[in-house]
Amino acid sequence: MTTQFEMSAEYYDIFYSQRRYQDDVAAIEALIKDVLPPDAAVLDVACGSHEHARYFNPRYQIDGLDNNQTFLDIASAKNRQRPRPGGYHLASMDAFALGRRYDAILCLFSSIGYLPDTTALHSAIQCFSDHLAPGGVILIEPWLAPDAMDSFPAAQVVTARQTSIARISRHRIDGDKLTLWLHYLTSDSAGVQYFVEEHKMSFFSADDYRRAFDAAGLTLEFDPIGLSSARGLYLCRKRVTASQGRAMAANA
Ligand SMILES: C[S@@+](CC[C@H](N)C(=O)[O-])C[C@H]1O[C@@H](n2cnc3c(N)ncnc32)[C@H](O)[C@@H]1O
Structure with a gap:
C-alpha cells in the first residue's frame, strides 16, 4: 500500500x-x-x-x-x-x-x-x-x-499515449473523514504493474x-x-x- x-x-x-x-x-x-x-x-x-x-x-x-x-x-x-x-x-x-x-x-x-x-x-x-x-x-x-460519494467513479479505464490505466476505488466514511483506496493496474512499455494508494480526506x-x-x-x-x-x-x-x-x- x-x-x-x-x-x-x-x-x-x-x-x-x-x-x-x-x-x-x-x-x-x-x-x-x-x-x-x-x-x-x-x-x-x-x-x-x-x-x-x-x-x-x-x-x-x-x-x-x-x-x-x-x-x-x-x-x-x-x-x-x-x-x-x-x-x-x-x-x-x-x-x-x-x-x-x-x-x-x-x-x-x-x-x-x-x-x-x-x-x-x-x-x-x-x-x-x-x-x-x-x-x-x-x-x-x-x-x-459525504452523500455525493455515490457519484465518485467506482471503476475507470483510460488508454492514451501507449499506456492503459484501470482504476477501481473503494472507500470508507468515518464521520467527517474519508479513506479512499485507489487500486491501479497500469500497462506501458515497462510492463504491467499493480499498486494501491490510500488517500485520507476530510468532508468540510x-x-x-x-x-x-x-x-x-x-x-x-x-x-x-x-x-x-x-x-x-x-x-x-x-x-x-x-x-x-x-x-x-x-x-x-
Ligand atoms: C486531485 S489533485 C488536483 C491537482 C490539480 N489541482 C488538478 O486540478 O489537476 C490533488 C492535489 O493536491 C495535492 N496535495 C494534497 N495534499 C496537499 C497539501 N497538504 N499541500 C499541498 N498540496 C497537497 C496533491 O499532491 C495533488 O497534486
Missing part, C-alpha cells in the same frame, strides 16, 4: 487526459477578468501536474505549489514553454510563506479536501489570505459531500468553510455550479472595513 499520489503522480496526466481543463480556465478567466491586471500573478495551490496553467492567458504568471515533488517536476517541465514561466514551491498548503502576493489564488479539483482537519483548514485559508494582493480573489473548489461543511474564511478576514460567495466538475466554487475576497472603504473612496 502506498500513500496518496506516491505512485500515481506520474500517470496523472494520462488518467485525466479526457478532462477538460480548458473549460475550467475559460470559466475562471470569465469570472475574475475584472480583478486581474493584464500581467496578473496567479498562485495555483495543490497544482498537481499543473495542467490548468497550459490554458491561462500567456501574459499571466502562474506559479504552482504542491507537497509532491514528482508533480512539481512534471509541472515545471510543462510550464517552461510559457512566455512567463511560473515558479514552483514544494510546501504544504496549510504552512507556506512565499514572501509575495498574488492577484488570484486557486485551489482546484477538490484538493482542499486533503487537509486533515478544520485546524489545518484554518491555517490554509489564513496562508491564502496572507498571499492575496489588495483587490485579489481566491477560488476554491471544495470536495464532495459549509459552516467549516465560513468560519475559516471569516477568521482570515475574507468575504465569501458560493457558486453551486462552479467549474466543469460541478463541485461548486467558493469565491473569496479580503473583507474591506468601513474605514478602509472610506479611504479607498477618497483615493478613487
Whole structure:
C-alpha cells in the first residue's frame, strides 16, 4: 500500500487526459477578468501536474505549489514553454510563506479536501489570505459531500499515449473523514504493474468553510455550479472595513 499520489503522480496526466481543463480556465478567466491586471500573478495551490496553467492567458504568471515533488517536476517541465514561466514551491498548503502576493489564488479539483482537519483548514485559508494582493480573489473548489460519494467513479479505464490505466476505488466514511483506496493496474512499455494508494480526506461543511474564511478576514460567495466538475466554487475576497472603504473612496 502506498500513500496518496506516491505512485500515481506520474500517470496523472494520462488518467485525466479526457478532462477538460480548458473549460475550467475559460470559466475562471470569465469570472475574475475584472480583478486581474493584464500581467496578473496567479498562485495555483495543490497544482498537481499543473495542467490548468497550459490554458491561462500567456501574459499571466502562474506559479504552482504542491507537497509532491514528482508533480512539481512534471509541472515545471510543462510550464517552461510559457512566455512567463511560473515558479514552483514544494510546501504544504496549510504552512507556506512565499514572501509575495498574488492577484488570484486557486485551489482546484477538490484538493482542499486533503487537509486533515478544520485546524489545518484554518491555517490554509489564513496562508491564502496572507498571499492575496489588495483587490485579489481566491477560488476554491471544495470536495464532495459525504452523500455525493455515490457519484465518485467506482471503476475507470483510460488508454492514451501507449499506456492503459484501470482504476477501481473503494472507500470508507468515518464521520467527517474519508479513506479512499485507489487500486491501479497500469500497462506501458515497462510492463504491467499493480499498486494501491490510500488517500485520507476530510468532508468540510459549509459552516467549516465560513468560519475559516471569516477568521482570515475574507468575504465569501458560493457558486453551486462552479467549474466543469460541478463541485461548486467558493469565491473569496479580503473583507474591506468601513474605514478602509472610506479611504479607498477618497483615493478613487
Ligand atoms: C486531485 S489533485 C488536483 C491537482 C490539480 N489541482 C488538478 O486540478 O489537476 C490533488 C492535489 O493536491 C495535492 N496535495 C494534497 N495534499 C496537499 C497539501 N497538504 N499541500 C499541498 N498540496 C497537497 C496533491 O499532491 C495533488 O497534486
